[in-house]
Amino acid sequence: MSTLSVADTTQASSADIDLESKQQNESNSNAPNVAEAESKPQQAPPNFPEGGLKAWLVVFGCWCTSFTSFGYINSFGVYETYYLQTYLQHHSPSDVAWIGSIQAFAQFSATLISGPICDRHGPMVVIWPCSVLLIVAMMLTSLCREYYQFILCQGILVGMSAGLIFAPALSVVGHYFSKRRAMAMSFASTGSPIGGIIYPVIMTNLLPKSNIGFPWGQRICGFLSLFLLSIAAFTIRPTPMKRKGKFLLLEAFKKPVYSIEVVALFMVIFGLWTPYFYIASYGLKHGMDRGLASYLFALLNAGSFVGRVLAGTFAQHLGQFNVMMFACYGSAILLYCWLKITSSAGLIVLSILFGATSGTVIALMMSTIAHTADHPAKIGTYISMATFVIGFGGLAGTPIAGALIGDDGHGYTDGILFSASVLMAGAVIFTGARYAFAKDNIFA
Incomplete structure (x- = not known):
């Protein structure tokens, strides 16, 4: 059974599903005709392959999009450090952080368009043209000074095209898996930390070379993205599951679990990215070797890879909402610990541990949102609406932390304390979402 495609396993998916009109017709029927209802064939609930070559190729294709989208955006810390020393040396850390924040916000907000389009027309109508757009944006960034x-190229254009690609790819994974969805989405999301390791390593090694430097280092990153997105374009296969009706499904916010989780994740993302932007500059301020400090970003992403792999496994046994909740608390506690860490060894350990907990958060964020949808054909829209709201947290969080840190770097305590407190508040709110999802069920 695991080798069957969705098209073979579900009769309900063979045609577009008008979910909204179906619900409206049911609510408007005051006196249903039992005989007529019995005479009509019942729609079979959607079945999921839960594996097989086609399903795992989709996961691999999504992995490639995760590598080139979140992976590249997670690499901004190495760019920020370089910009502050070269092209943008007359700008404050907060100013430069706005490039990465706009990039992250553009990625999250672009899903508001790509998710519903994917649910209605399939993923490839978005993935193919936007892959080209992402490569063009990366090449244009190599010309920026x-x-x-x-702001325009790396912030808006890269972020927007990355968001347009990733949400459709991830939502298709949800069409192939239900019971194993958390594991499949976690594995797909491991492309992000791998990209977050590879891109900084490329740039760190090529930036000092006078015959290569920033322009060709950035172009090499673009060619790598082109290769991976070409693989994604041919391995992500859509299913017949589509929906008609409204473009957005705003009634989702009437569900307590969905609305509470969106608020919680907004707070979590508000504080989560601070180490990804500022841990290297913090290390430099405390006497860390410049080369070693630049590799802290790679260590963050290495820890994130481990966290994402373990997240899927633990979620299968302990419940994804439970694992997500503990990861949020763990991330906040580690940020509080950062206040007392000044040694190079301590920062290395912190980078790995925080990478693991934050990676777990990112890995399960989309999966927990997807599980609040009552039909697979709604997953893309549910994810897109949530990430649009969450994106505002990513937009404001790191610039506020940067403003608290200040140009002279004397405000790290204030910036870290702010981020840790906001993240802890998000963890507390997510506890409410976990209760709304499963109440007294221990494994949720």
């Missing part, structure tokens, strides 16, 4: 140019 001024602040506004980095």
